[in-house]
Amino acid sequence: MSHRINIYNITTPSKIEDSDVMVMEWNYEIPLLLQALFIEGGEVGKNIYNTHTDPDYWGLYYELKPGIENLRRFYHFIEKHPLELALDTGKFLEAKTKLFNYLENLPNRYLHIDAWDVFNMDDTPHKYQASQLLASLQQNNQAINNVIQADDISLLDFKLFTNGAAGGFDNFAALLNFSAFDFGWAVIYQEHKAPGQVEIFEENGLYGLKAVNGDVLISPGYDDFYEFDYNTDLAVVVKNNQFGYVNKAGEVAIALSFDDAFDFEGDYAVVQKGGKIGLITLNGQIKFLGNYDNIKLLQPYDQFCSAEINGKHGIINVDGIVILPFQFDHEIADNGTGWFYQVEENGKNCPQIFSDTFKFLGNLDPAFIDPWQLFGAENFVYQIRKHQYQEVNKLVTTNNEVLLTEYEKVVQAYPGGILIYKAKRYGLFKYGKHLVLEFLYHQIIDLKLYLTGSLKSYIPAIPADIQFEPYVFFKVIKDKAAGLYFSIANFEAWLLKPVYEDIKPIYSGFFAVKLNGKWGMISLSGKIxxxxxxxxxxxxxxxxxxxxxxxxxxxxxIREFDVLPAGKTNLQQYMDVNIQEGYSFFDRQIQFRMEAYLNRH
Structure with a gap:
């Protein structure tokens, strides 16, 4: 029997909820194609499903939304290189659409990796194996990020990923095009992926619909019958040159009253009627019709359309109101994401770039723009990196208002803020607050720490309305003194002032602190x-x-309520694992001290 890794979309890392969803069940490993999902908030914690080996049942927890955006970046990169990577572009785009529609409709905040079944194949403690899986996902995501940043497919070299990431394939293109993956879509758990299966069939040149058990739902009578849209379970049908929509129950959902019709994208579909083109809603109501030559819904759907009149292109919203005038020679594109928009301009080397609200950001290569969604900002915030037409880095709003400039680089962007490097110092920027940490610090290090249980039980001062937002613990170093700084949404606080020689997280809510060359344990509340x-x-x-x-x-x-002499069995197991992993937990000198301790006892 094969051993499986399960991935769940969950509400809270501490207990099972009715809203939890099984996302994936796959043999032995997480396919490399989907590892970009596991990018933010990665922490080792107790499983909530497979808990059969008490107390050794450990897995991983991640934030879902940042993972979706990171995976979207990776798939957008693949889409940019169809000749070298995706052999069947049509199937790739179809699978991509289904995959992201599915992920974006997941109801809960977290992803939980439960590898209990696979971990049981090894005698090593599950907590250690979980930490190794965490490190592997970090390494592979760094490799993926390097590929995207360099826009270089040669960096998709399996030598740059962890052992086993290749999954037995010779190269990434072979892995990507493996039919059993269906470009990542087939990895999604089948029960949630494909409810209500039906079959379109043809008889005497006319098309009908039947259930998988053979029951006829629609007798053959349509001249054409297009595939069902995954998002809405509606299909376009044609009879006597009139277009409409049917559902999987065999019912006419929207009457055949259009001269042409297309699949729904979000809540709207493009239709043509009486020589005019416009949008309809899911219940068939006409949103608007106009004298357009063409209309295309842009991502994110339900907001804007690219439209064409007499060879000129512009932007309208879903109410038909003009947002950008019809003055462009080329179609305005959504860059595959809707984070920003671009349009080629005759006689210009670089496209015009517009924000998510269609404010002009500049003429530049899209590779020089980084969009982020920050807490407190209704729209995106953008970094425009220096390029041949701009001498400094800039952080701007969706309206191109400058928030910060003349810094050297963004180290990391978080939902709650942006870590920035300038003049050999680090600072932390927050939308609406500017710099909550000025450029005074030699290091600001994301500890990538996740706490089990209620965050307010550790930090009671956090406002209740933001306690479930993504958060970050930073080790902040100034003049060789280390402190602990916490940030979530529009709240931030020093938990430990920078007076220590070093600080390191040990266990949920517990930290080791170093002072005068010695270490001690301190809790998150500041209690020694x-x-x-x-x-x-x-x-x-x-x-x-x-x-x-x-x-x-x-x-x-050290246990939660006492400090006792170390037991020989557990200490020996820890030492054995340390040797197996090339002294990754502690160095040989500490190993020798432990051996001497065991020999004396």
Whole structure:
């Protein structure tokens, strides 16, 4: 029997909810095509489904929305290189549309990777295996990001990914075009992927519809019968040159009253009637009809359309109101995302770029623009990186108002803020607050820390209305002094002032702090849990234990309510794993101290 990895879309990492959705069940591994989903908030935590090996049942948790956007970037890159990558562009685009429609309609905030079944193949503790899977996903996502940033398919070299990422394929193109993956769509759990299967059939040149059990739902009578749209379960049908829509129950959903009709994209579809082109709603009501030569819905759907009149292109909204005048020689495109829009301009080397609200941002290569959605901003915020027509980096609003300029680089963008580097110092920018951390700090490090349980139980000052927003813990270093800084939405706070020599996360809500050359344990509330007197403090891989603490010749295990001499069995297991992994947990010197401790006891 094969061993499986399960991925769930969940409401909370601490318990099962009725709204949870099984997203994927796949043998042995997460296919590389979908690993870009696992980009933000990655943390090791207890499983909520497979809990059969108490207390050793650990998995991973990630934020869904940033993962969708990261995966979209990757698929957009693939789409840009059809000749080298996707052999059947039509099938790729169809699978891409289905995949992102599915992901965007998932109801919950988190993705939970439950690899319990696969982890059971190895005697190594599940917590350790989960941390290794986390590291593998980080490495592969870094490789994917490098590919996208460089716009270079040669970097899709399996040598740059983790061992096993290739999945037995010789190259990425072979993996991408493997029929069993269907460009990533077939990986989605079947029960949620394809309810209500029906079959379009032809008889004597006319088309009908039947259920999978053979029951005829629509007798053959249509001149043409197009495929069902995944999003709406509606299909365009044609009879006597009139177009309309039917559903999978065999009912006419929208009467055959149009001269032409197209699939729904979001809540609207493009139709033609009486020589005019416009949009209809899902219930068949005409939104508008106008004297256009062509209309195309843009992403994100339900907002804007690219339209053409007499060879000139412009933008209208879904009410038919002109947003950009009809003065462009080329179609205005959504860049595959709707984060910004672009149009080629005759006589110009670079396209015109418009924001998500169609404010002009400049003539530049789209590779130089980075869009972000920040808390407090109704629309996107953009970084426009310096290029041949612009000497400095700029951070601007959707209206092209400058928020920040003359910095060297953006280190990382988060939903709550942007980490920025300038003049050999780091600062943290927040929309509406400017710099909440000025450019004073030698390092600001994202600890990539995820807490189990309620965030307010750790930090009561967080307003209730933002407690479920994405958050970040930063280790902030100034003049060799380290502190702990927390950021979520429009709230931020120093949890530990920068007075320590070092800080490192150990366990959910617990940190090791170094002062005067010695280590101690401190909780998120600032309460000192142990004396600052140890030579080293290390995270354990054994459930129920928080850390190991080394002092002189002794080794202690720190638990939530006490500190005891370390037990031989668990300590030996930790040492064995450390050797197997090339001393990745601690160095040989600490290994020797542990061996000496075991020999004495």
């Amino acid at each position: 849990e142990t004396a600052i007197e140890y030579d080293e403090i290390l995270e354990t891989i054994v459930d129920g234990e928080i850390a190991y603490a080394l002092k002189d010749d002794e080794i202690y295990v």
